[in-house]
Amino acid sequence: MFKVVFAAVTFLVAAAVLVMVILKTANPEPTHDAVKNKSSEKFASSEPATRILATQATAIADQPALTTDDPRVADMQWLPGGRFEMGALNTVPDEFPPHLVALDGFWMDTTEVTNQQFKEFVDATGYLTTAERPPELRSIQPDSQLANVQILPELNKPGSICSLQLSSRDDIDPQKGAYSWWQYVPGADWMHPEGAESTIEDRMDHPVVHVSWLDAKAYCDWAGKKLPTEAQWEFAARGKRSGAIYPWGDDLNPDGKWRHNIWQGEFPIQDTGEDGFTRTASVKSFPANDFGLYEITGNVWEWCADYYQPEYYAVSPSRNPPGPDSSYDPQDPGIIKRVQRGGSFMCSDQYCVGYRVSARMKGEEDTGAFHTGFRCIVTPDMLQKM
Ligand SMILES: [Ca+2]
Numbered sequence: 001m002f003k004v005v006f007a008a009v010t011f012l013v014a015a016a017v018l019v020m021v022i023l024k025t026a027n028p029e030p031t032h033d034a035v036k037n038k039s040s041e042k043f044a045s046s047e048p049a050t051r052i053l054a055t056q057a058t059a060i061a062d063q064p065a066l067t068t069d070d071p072r073v074a075d076m077q078w079l080p081g082g083r084f085e086m087g088a089l090n091t092v093p094d095e096f097p098p099h100l101v102a103l104d105g106f107w108m109d110t111t112e113v114t115n116q117q118f119k120e121f122v123d124a125t126g127y128l129t130t131a132e133r134p135p136e137l138r139s140i141q142p143d144s145q146l147a148n149v150q151i152l153p154e155l156n157k158p159g160s161i162c163s164l165q166l167s168s169r170d171d172i173d174p175q176k177g178a179y180s181w182w183q184y185v186p187g188a189d190w191m192h193p194e195g196a197e198s199t200i201e202d203r204m205d206h207p208v209v210h211v212s213w214l215d216a217k218a219y220c221d222w223a224g225k226k227l228p229t230e231a232q233w234e235f236a237a238r239g240k241r242s243g244a245i246y247p248w249g250d251d252l253n254p255d256g257k258w259r260h261n262i263w264q265g266e267f268p269i270q271d272t273g274e275d276g277f278t279r280t281a282s283v284k285s286f287p288a289n290d291f292g293l294y295e296i297t298g299n300v301w302e303w304c305a306d307y308y309q310p311e312y313y314a315v316s317p318s319r320n321p322p323g324p325d326s327s328y329d330p331q332d333p334g335i336i337k338r339v340q341r342g343g344s345f346m347c348s349d350q351y352c353v354g355y356r357v358s359a360r361m362k363g364e365e366d367t368g369a370f371h372t373g374f375r376c377i378v379t380p381d382m383l384q385k386m
Contacts (some may be wrong), residue, residue, distance in 0.1 A: 023029040063105035070225050073107040077292045080236065081105035085242055086234050088358035090238050094310035095358045101231050102319045108228065108236050109375040111283035111294045112207035112302060113219065114156050115200045118190060121219050130212040130366050131160035131189040138214070138366035141327075144334030159186035160210040161369040162194060163346060166269050181268045190215075193280075205282040207373035209302045213365035216303045216374040225376035227305040230339045230360070231321045232377060235299060237342065237357040239290035245356050247289035247296055252282050252349070260286050260298030260343075267348035270333050280347060280371075297355040299344045300373035301363070304339040308362035329362055337362040344371035 065078035087098040121127060129136070134156055140146045162185040166172065172180040187196030190210045193203075200206070211219075213227075220226045228236065237247050244250055250261055258264075258275035265272035276285065281299055288294045296302075306312075306323025310330065316323075327336045340363050343355030354361055363372065 041115045066380055068383055073378050076107035077110050078107050079291055084235050094160050094360050099313055103235050106379040112373045112375050114205050115208050116204040118208040121222050129215045131210045131368055139336040139364040141334050146334035157186040159184055160188040162188050197378045206280040209370050209373050210368040211305045212368045220376050225378050226379045230306040233304050233341045261345045262298045263348035267350045300371050301340040302342045302346045303374040306338050306339045308337040335364050338365045
């Protein structure tokens with residue numbers, strides 16, 4: 001399938017959704033070492049590497065939870081807002097520069113949206129996710145050469161992106177790279193996470209996956225909620241632990257215990273599942289962070305509201321940054337991308353290290369995957385609209 005798709009992309013006649021599969025996986029996250037080296041290269045000449053001290057960001061103090069009987073927030077956690085340092089030094093360039101951000105308080109789902117919750121949405125609305133519909137050109141930049149892409153009839157089937165189980169390093173084709181394990185699987189969707197023959201019957205309390213950003217937004221609109229901004233997400237994940245690598249501190253395995261669902265073992269050959277899971281985990285499988293949020297890192301990537309731009313931190317406003325007003329990923333300039341955060345069960349310390357609280361990821365807004373979900377927020381202004 002890859003050769004077919006690759007040729008199709010070359011001649012700009014590929015199935016659009018598969019273009020996205022390829023563009024997404026053609027630029028896999030760098031390894032941790034590569035991250036450090038790349039970061040050093042980029043910033044070696046910018047001595048000294050400094051934080052942006054946005055003094056105006058000091059204006060917001062912690063805010064007490066509002067008293068409300070709004071049922072939407074009954075099972076959500078109030079986060080008090082306030083000032084925090086967003087981003088990181090000496091990691092991945094798009095996490096630079098660290099900068100002070102001030103946020104108003106908001107409520108956040110304590111867990112990732114589950115299959116059960118998403119089923120209630122689908123039952124009430126009849127909504128069909130993008131993975132259940134024929135592929136369409138939904139996230140191509142209008143002025144891109146990819147705007148001329150057409151869909152090959154034989155690939156024009158509903159489906160989504162899954163990771164295949166490799167048996168050895170011999171299964172990795174150097175020409176394919178990450179495509180050796182990432183593949184578009186017809187029939188894969190939120191009800192069939194590994195393909196048409198799989199089921200979620202015994203996973204109703206697991207996070208919903210194979211949802212695109214568009215699907216996540218549709219759920220939020222129905223629920224009277226919204227996706228967090230990237231700043232809100234990072235504030236939530238940090239839980240007031242300024243500068244920490246993980247939600248609980250800097251030790252990946254405090255007391256020798258795994259604190260979130262990620263990949264252990266040789267990536268991408270064998271996940272030993274030392275943390276108890278080789279795929280998604282039910283949504284309260286690990287301790288909550290200091291804000292009472294479960295699996296804010298690990299388990300599944302979480303969509304944020306923001307468009308993705310790698311250099312946004314250098315120009316973002318300090319108070320309630322909304323994200324850039326358009327998408328731009330220099331690796332895939334023709335694709336409209338949104339931010340994803342938190343890492344997933346596919347994240348390894350040998351590869352993306354995406355479970356760090358400052359780690360940024362991006363995905364085509366019309367494309368889900370079997371390791372991507374979301375959680376919602378509600379802001380006080382939304383209550384006033386009731
Ligand atoms: Ca795991």
